[in-house]
Amino acid sequence: MKSPLLGRFALLLLLPWALLVAVVLDSERGRARAPRLAAPRRPAPLPAAAAPAPAPAALPTIYAITPTYSRPVQKAELTRLANTLRQVARLHWVVVEDAAGRSPLVSRLVAGAGLPVTHLHVPTPRRYKRPGLPRATEQRNAGLAWLRQRHQHLPPPQPGVLFFADDDNTYSLELFQEMRTTRKVSVWPVGLVGGRRYERPIVENGRVVGWYTGWRPDRPFAIDMAGFAVSLQVILSHPKAVFKRRGSQPGMQESDFLKQITTVEELEPKANNCTKVLVWHTRTEKVNLANEPKYHLDTVNIEV
DSSP states (O other), X not given: OHHHHHHHHHHHHHHHHHHHHHHHHHHHHHHHHSOXXXXXXXOOOXXXXXXXXXXXXXXXXXXXXXXXXXXXXXXXXXXXXXXXXXXXXXXXXXXXXXXXXXXXXXXXXXXXXXXXXXXXXOOOXXXXXXXXXXXXXXXXXXXXXXXXXXXXXXXXXXXXXXXXXXXTOEEOHHHHHHHTTOSSEEEOOEEEETTEEEEEEEEETTEEEEEEOSSOTTSTTXXXXXXXXXXXXXXXXXXXXXXXXXXXXXXXXXXXXXXTTOOGGGOEEOXXXXXXXXXXXXXXXXXXXXXXXXXXXXXXXXXX
């Protein structure tokens, strides 16, 4: 009788310990099954910062003076020129109308040109509108006067370059890169001018020694208006240098102007020693308006 009772009593005493051992073993198995969290990764080192590009503000400003006059192709040619100039950094466009006032057509165009623009106007006296006389004299001089007046009260240095950008030419963007380093007066070839495929300064040992031209090679500066640029400092230091009316002949205005500010020996050849054409004297074909009615017949008035 005592043995069965003792056995049951011993079983009751061992049961709690057995349960405790089971709980401990189950806990250890759970730890073994639990996924281990990956250690946080260090962020990859950032690449070294590239050297900052030069700020556009450090570039000399190019002042492009464009004389213009009313004609059927005026808006088309100014639009083409604006599309080119808009792509040039640090450029200020000076548009000078041959008119007694600013025309609505040009005013709207320059307002939407997308670049800094100054819009001027000055009429050519009627006595100077005869065939065979120089053109755009008053307009170019008005641009020079505005440029000098704008800078006369500013402290030096005032880095800048002046370029006469007629609206009937075609310009490579590379041309503006070339002229921006002008120290005094820089020169380069011009295509489709003077009855030849191109005209250019002849360069030897980095200096201009003559002119390859088909018209008046005896000119002091046998060069087209699109073939040179002038430093702003030169313009400011020669306040009386302007385009002349009296005594000037067609095709001689460039020489008459450049003689006042430089010499041939001082010219700075650009465009790979004047062997690359970066501007073309294209001119728009004369428009055929033979079928245009004498009086406006359309129900709307469209600006062309």
